[in-house]
Structure formats: C-alpha cells, structure tokens
Amino acid sequence: MRHREVETDAEYLARMETGADWREEIEALADEEDVDAGWFAAMGAVRAAELWFYDQREKEYHAVEFDEPLEVAACVGNVSLLDGERFAHTHAVLSRENGQALAGHLNNARVFAGEVYLRSFAEPLERAHHDQTDLDLWLND
Ligand code: ZN
Numbered sequence: 001m002r003h004r005e006v007e008t009d010a011e012y013l014a015r016m017e018t019g020a021d022w023r024e025e026i027e028a029l030a031d032e033e034d035v036d037a038g039w040f041a042a043m044g045a046v047r048a049a050e051l052w053f054y055d056q057r058e059k060e061y062h063a064v065e066f067d068e069p070l071e072v073a074a075c076v077g078n079v080s081l082l083d084g085e086r087f088a089h090t091h092a093v094l095s096r097e098n099g100q101a102l103a104g105h106l107n108n109a110r111v112f113a114g115e116v117y118l119r120s121f122a123e124p125l126e127r128a129h130h131d132q133t134d135l136d137l138w139l140n141d
Helices: 024-032
Strands: 008-016 040-054 060-068 070-082 083-096 099-123 128-130 135-137
Touching: 008 024, 024 040, 024 070, 024 083, 024 099, 040 083, 060 099, 070 099
Parallel strands: none
Antiparallel strands: 008 099, 040 060, 040 070, 040 099, 070 083, 083 099, 128 135
C-alpha cells in the first residue's frame, strides 16, 4: 500500500443541470474551482446511464447501458489529473423503480436532478499507468 497525507483546502456544493452529463458536471465544477484533486459524494436521479465493469482477466472495461429513469442511491468518486485533464472517477449505485440496485463505474449518465459535495485537496494528484492492473492509478512513482 502507498499513501500520503492530504490537506483539505475547500469544500463545494453544487446542483447539476437537468439534461447535462453526470460526470461532466462534476468535472465542470472541478474546472471552475481549479480542483486538481478531491473527493466527492453525490446523489439524485438520472434518465439513462452507462456503467462500466472492469474485467480483471481481460483487463478491459465492458459497458452496460440503461435507458430508463434511475435513482442515484449513492455516488462516490475522486478528482485527479489524467493526461493533464481533470478526471472525475465516478462509481454509483443506481436503483430501479422496484428497488433493484445496479452498480458500477459510471462512465456517463443523463442528469434528471443531482446534488454534489466536493472536498478539494491542496495538492494535485496525478494518475499514471499501473502495469499489474493495466489501469491509470494514483500514487505511482
Ligand atoms: Zn472505476
């Protein structure tokens, strides 16, 4: 395990625009406030969503699309720099009308309504390629 200490320098609240993309709204907030590293939680509802599942053997993502109204029961993620751009790594638990849960890495989703809490860290975090997982991870050398 690798770790480092982080210092919180600001906290933000935002309301997402209806019809916008869920992840892009979080990235837009980070861009507007110059947040190069942070942690967020969000909740709300979406009209459609694309979740990704990472196949650990094939080392690639498989997309699953849902074209239906879903509740965002929980959403958590972090903001860091990936190839010089702010990237909101976003995971979510979505629920259907009958309460059934869908969950995974959220690539995109069309916002119905959304509320975000973002905590910004004082120092940037960079993602870099990690050979063992073939993923872009934090705290590489
Ligand atoms: Zn993920």
